[in-house]
Amino acid sequence: MSEGAPPDVIEIGTDVLANERVFRRAVMEACQPIIIRGAVSNWPVVRAAQTSLEALRAYLARFAMSRRAEAFVGDSVIAGRYTYTDRLDGFNFERVEMDLLGAFDQIVANAGRAGSPTVYMGSAETEAFLPGFSAENRTPAVPARIGPRIWIGNASNISCHNDTFDNIACVIAGQRTFTLYPPDAVADLYVGPVDYTMAGRPISLASGAVGQEARYPRFAGAERRASVARLMPGDALYLPKLWWHQVEATAPVNVLINYWWDGWSIGPDAPDTTMLLAMIAIAERPPAERAAWKAMFDHYVFRSEGHPLAHMPEARHGILGPLRDGNYGLIRARVMQLLRDI
Template sequence: MLVAELDRSSFRADFSASQPGIYRALLGDPASFLREDDVADLVRHHLLEAARVRVLRAGASIPVNSYSATRTHGGYSYPAPRPDLLSTILAGGATVVINGVDEVHQPCAGAARDLEAAVDCRVRVNAYASFSGLPGFELHWDDHDVLVTQVRGTKQWTYAPPSVPHPLPGAPGAHDEPAPDALRSTELVPGDVLYLPRGWWHRASATAGSSLHLTWSLSRPTAVDLIAWLATEAVHHPSARADLPVGVDADAVAVAKAAIAAVVDTPDLLGRFRRYLAGQGWDRSTAVLPWTSEPNADT
């Protein structure tokens, strides 16, 4: 459903050109992916570990022991949420973030699977619930594209172009914050969708009352990813395993280039790279328990 709705907008063109886009009233039922009660259930029934649930204020994580109690079962201790404490913290301006909602919530999993097939890249879904105008994160950028779907309430988004072309962590100048006059602003209401390509600076604040939105992280492979994968492939090539000549003269450069060419000039290079990437993703296939594939036994 999400893919069909995006196809009614200019998203495909914006995605191909890596240009931001705002698509108003795109989602007929934005809560079809995740509802308010789902958020409460996910927080209540999952361990309070940073990989899954975080509570933040202005970009800083609030210690788990501020809103949890330690429970022990079978010799294993774990933090369980205390609703009274968590409600107070959230009412005071904190944001609760649920990472990887598509791993634990079927409607998001199905939509993420369809989106992955449509845009040919990895997709991960996070949920952000806030209850005041304070931002959960300060101005920042991500190393992946972001697709925002507003589910409940309104949210003010401030965003600006990347500081350098095609930024990645560690790139010179990538973390230089934009000038104030480069900042843009828009308000999202339920059903609106915002697309921000990799590297675009952004922050978000609820404008009135509570707010719930989903971010669909779209991780597109880069040439840097290809080069990193080629380094693991190089061990299969004798010329790449050979010692380089001493020095930096023309002969040494020629040997180095020939070794690299031997790795690059192999059949179906990009196809194998794509299959490698596919194997690194979240397995969205349906788990079949042994007895579910057998006919019911007579009793």
């Protein structure tokens, strides 16, 4: 690592992948990114990719359906950096429907031609596009109900964004470099629109922008807090929800498998939904009132000083008792009733 470069992400051994319980305790509870070297090096798809691109294609073809999905196709001038146009009124790539093997073939063809366009197909559910694939390529750390997704492409630089799910990203072919920023760097990243995005999540306008220091002066603060995860085939990265990440795939042909799930959910309600509701209920109230609601959220939701009813017997905590003891359903019913009455 050169002087002044972001530090690398911490690495740990594959023993943490033994089962869901071990992984939650050893990795997920800390909510910090972790590299697991060789996590999936024994997967058949990784072994095929290490043999040759032809062997990798043949392996994928065993499962591939003709179902079509959206791919990003960019001119060579963008060098695989898919993002907004300068005016933020469009994107610098086209969206093209193609099947997974067709996309793979185009990616391989592009890799051998100078000045050719780049192709990127992401987040394709293997259950829909490669049925049977997950049975041969799994990790016991992830709940069995969670299906993997496949991402394939030429060399690319995916704009910095975050996700509302926990993530294990497994490199199958090529190399990936993740530049990571903690969740509380959000104000320094100059995040773009939340409802006009490339693929569902808002992106940082500052990360990856060249010669824009004057436009995004606070980004230097985010850069000082960045860390880097460099992954080779067979490696995996655990990425907690809300960590910002810019992802660079550096090989001519790159394949990644990932799993998204909420490791702490006990019901269908998501924190992101709560935040959207809070935005319309609180965001434009007077500053003094917002501060008052912040104090209430800190006390009842974030609980930095412990349980809000710690001064009372647990038997008298009512719906503020443990959610798994039936209080989840009671609170949810109360919220739904309040929303219906509006």
